[in-house]
Amino acid sequence: xxxxxxxxxxxxxxxxxxxxxxxxxxxxxxxxxxxxxxxxxxxxxxxxxxxxxxxxxxxxxxxxxxxxxxxxxxxxxxxxxxxxxxxxxxxxxxxxxxxxxxxxxxxxxxxxxxxxxxxxxxxxxxxxxxxxxxxxxxxxxxxxxxxxxxxxxxxxxxxxxxxxxxxxxxxxxxxxxxxxxxxxxxxxxxxxxxxxxxxxxxxxxxxxxxxxxxxxxxxxxxxxxxxxxxxxxxxxxxxxxxxxxxxxxxxxxx
Numbered sequence: 249x250x251x252x253x254x255x256x257x258x259x260x261x262x263x264x265x266x267x268x269x270x271x272x273x274x275x276x277x278x279x280x281x282x283x284x285x286x287x288x289x290x291x292x293x294x295x296x297x298x299x300x301x302x303x304x305x306x307x308x309x310x311x312x313x314x315x316x317x318x319x320x321x322x323x324x325x326x327x328x329x330x331x332x333x334x335x336x337x338x339x340x341x342x343x344x345x346x347x348x349x350x351x352x353x354x355x356x357x358x359x360x361x362x363x364x365x366x367x368x369x370x371x372x373x374x375x376x377x378x379x380x381x382x383x384x385x386x387x388x389x390x391x392x393x394x395x396x397x398x399x400x401x402x403x404x405x406x407x408x409x410x411x412x413x414x415x416x417x418x419x420x421x422x423x424x425x426x427x428x429x430x431x432x433x434x435x436x437x438x439x440x441x442x443x444x445x446x447x448x449x450x451x452x453x454x455x456x457x458x459x460x461x462x463x464x465x466x467x468x469x470x471x472x473x474x475x476x477x478x479x480x481x482x483x484x485x486x487x488x489x490x491x492x493x494x495x496x497x498x499x500x501x502x
Contacts (some may be wrong), residue, residue, distance in 0.1 A: 256333050258282040259284065260337065267340070267390075274480060275299040281306045281415060282308075282322075284310075295350045313366035314358070336386070336387045343405035344367040366417070371419055385429070388431055388480055390476075424488050431470060431484065432492070437467065461497035
């Protein structure tokens with residue numbers, strides 16, 4: 249059993265969906281949690297209440313990870329309130345579902361800043377905390393099949409996720425010898441508030457059983473969170489700059 253007792257984890261965008269599942273799974277393993285949100289304050293409070301009920305320390309921090317000042321303030325809060333940071337899960341993302349032909353400069357800038365540049369802001373600010381412990385610091389980046397598959401109305405998000413995946417590998421190169429692991433979890437189609445808004449979502453969800461190779465079991469946010477937990481633990485100390493695909497095998501065949 250993975251034991252993260254005494255560890256502190258920050259999960260960005262953790263008020264809902266996969267981020268919420270990750271925050272709860274890390275807390276179940278013993279970690280204290282910083283729940284990050286931008287607009288979903290009520291949902292963040294609900295997640296924090298669940299984490300507190302597990303006996304963990306928890307704090308909700310409103311911060312827009314696309315803004316360097318917000319990130320610096322959030323990491324400063326972690327330093328002052330918790331005194332350490334062992335795990336950083338990069339989950340916050342935006343972009344909207346639209347054709348690339350309908351994408352504006354504003355859409356592109358928002359997606360690139362939130363989905364990609366945020367990792368630069370976060371690791372510039374958080375590395376001094378992540379690299380100081382006797383155990384290795386852990387950074388886990390959430391990505392998707394849009395990095396290498398063309399999906400309807402997903403071009404902007406997929407393009408930024410591809411950039412994010414590349415950026416994470418380069419961070420692994422820079423931070424690996426400084427005591428920090430940086431890895432990626434590439435999740436298949438998980439039903440969340442966000443993915444339900446995908447054009448044709450009902451058909452895609454209905455077709456998952458024919459794509460996966462795990463019987464009737466459907467991929468859930470908790471399955472992704474389990475992969476994040478592994479990469480956040482000492483069991484993954486020799487896993488560096490890698491992408492762990494969690495999709496029930498859906499992406500390996502036509």
